[in-house]
Amino acid sequence: MSRAESPGRIAWRRLRQHQTALPALVIFGLIAAVCLAAPLVAPYAMDVIDLAAVKQAPSRLHWMGTDDLGRDVFSRLLFGGRISIVIGLLAAVAGTGLGAVVGAVAAFYGRAVDNVLMRITDVAYAIPSLPLLIILSAYSRAAIVSMVLIIGGLSWMATARVVRAEVLTIREMPFVEAARVLGAGSGLTILRHVLPNALGSLIVGATLGVGNAIMIESSLSFLGLGVQPPTATWGNMLMDAQSTMAAKPWLTIFPGGAILLVILAVNFIGDGLRDALDPEKDPA
């Protein structure tokens, strides 16, 4: 062995060799790229109404058919995916970030701070999240930013508990003591020495959080409480499709299939990351 492999490299190599994570990463990357580039690649505009082409089944012109107003379902799916994926990514980052701060601060300062923060976490945990989300999103006449804040603001508790537990362990390690002896302040010690060591579980948590946030966003849209029409989201496309499900199944099948595929891919990536980042595992 010539030189030691960095932990990041080890994780990346393991991830590449993972049977399901790599294909999932490729699939998710492709879907995300195509959706984010929707204005460039979509064959039709999101809300162009074509009354000469209403309720058409999938064909060569309209790959996933058209809806009641003659709008191209495939194009709407791409534009909707852009919103769902952006909300999913940002909400996961917001939720994980908030959870990491709460957990790290609670564990690092201990005592009263810990007690107060963890009781707040308990309270947030005990209120059923979906009903609360329903109320909050009904207030906000959902724009993307408010959806991100609401979903992120109600999905930090698990991360906070995990990070707290990890930091409690890391805090006692010699290198943290060394940093303190050398005069590093609490903030610097947490950011520079403690959190990076809890990064593995944060990354896994954030990844799984993306799938969770997409699920929540589409559930709220489905109930009519997410980003509002005519802006397409996967959830509100399904809400619209519900009444005409029998005659036009393609309106139901494609948006739901997209949600399933993306969440599935994200979960497989998270699962692979968990294996790849596990330091207990043999580095080979």
Add this chain to the structure above:
Amino acid sequence: MGRYLRRRLIQLVPLLFGISVVIFGVIQAAPGGPEGSLLAAGRFVDPSVIESYRHRLGVDQPVWRQYLNWLGASARGDLGQSFSTSRPVTAMIGERLPATLELMGVAFVFAALVALPFGLFSALRRYTFADVLGTGASFLGVAMPVFWFGLLLQLIFSVRLGWLPVSGTGTVGASSLGDHLRHLILPGLVLSTRYIAGWSRYFRSSLIGVSHAGFVRTARAKGLTESRVVGVHTVRNALVPVISVMALNVADLFSGAVITETVFAWPGIGRLFVQGMFARDYPLLMGILLMGAATVILFNLVADLLYGALDPRIRYE
């Protein structure tokens, strides 16, 4: 045990207080306030009518006063009067509760009956093709959007094949027990999917973990039959954490029920909540949230106590 339980119950007091503050605060923050539902139609309403309406609802009092009134009444089991129907919230919840409990109960039992044998099978045949297939299926189950799965099943089994009713709890004019049960199949299946996937995987990994334990090797070494080793020594120990997770999940079955009941027009608490949302019926929403939170707390406690009762190594002091 008694002392542990007492301490846990005392800890519940600040928790319940925090929950009540959050729920009250969220509802207070509602744009428009309760009289918004009067004005919702965009018509002109005499200001004195609004004033007397506000007075009747008690929302003209200071906020802290409203909170204390609400808290005091809730503690006595009075969740107030619904804005939309003027009936007691407890009565409205009470009417819908049986339907939700029935749906959740069916989903819970069904999930357990499928997940546990399935997990055992996967663990015994681990790393075979069937096991890998099971892992794939469980990933699918966890990633499946509840509302879409419901729509798909309606599309296939109700619309195309005509085997099962689309929604509701019974056929009008032809209701019978059999008819009711047929209405229960699809929503029950939809609600249980995620738990079938989760519990079977969890039981599988728990079984595999226990099968490496020293006492399992001892059981084999002293010549017990394989069925005794698995059935008595492995399964019973592997079930402990699974049962505790199942108890925890009872609480989030409630969130799943909100969506499932909406898709299948099942007249339970979840649907009542969504209707209350659109009617801005704040006492009703608060009552349901409070009840949901109480359920979460109760089953958290049940999960901890079960863990202690099933695993003699755990002693609560």
